[in-house]
Amino acid sequence: MVPVQQRDAATLLPVITTYVLPETTIYSDEWRAYHALQHNPAYQHATVNHSVSFVDSNSGVHTQNIENTWMLVKRKQKKQGEFSRTLVNSYLEKFMWRK
Numbered sequence: 387m388v389p390v391q392q393r394d395a396a397t398l399l400p401v402i403t404t405y406v407l408p409e410t411t412i413y414s415d416e417w418r419a420y421h422a423l424q425h426n427p428a429y430q431h432a433t434v435n436h437s438v439s440f441v442d443s444n445s446g447v448h449t450q451n452i453e454n455t456w457m458l459v460k461r462k463q464k465k466q467g468e469f470s471r472t473l474v475n476s477y478l479e480k481f482m483w484r485k
Contacts, residue, residue: 416433434448
């Protein structure tokens with residue numbers, strides 16, 4: 387997990403190429419920041435179009451695992467009576483450590 391200040395292609399793509407091994411299959415939605423992955427031969431990039439479906443009916447690609455994990459993190463923090471955007475990284479780290 388790598389915290390980033392911006393969620394744009396100029397920020398995300400260098401993080402991906404630094405921390406994700408070549409030949410990895412990356413599943414994502416069709417957010418434009420990820421479009422350049424389609425042209426990077428080091429990775430397989432499979433997408434799902436959320437405006438059509440949450441699971442691609444042809445390939446079975448989905449992003450439900452990460453969406454579910456994020457929901458669980460937020461729910462756990464809200465149960466504890468706290469949720470601050472500035473502490474999101476620490477919430478995720480604690481959640482992943484305990485998982």
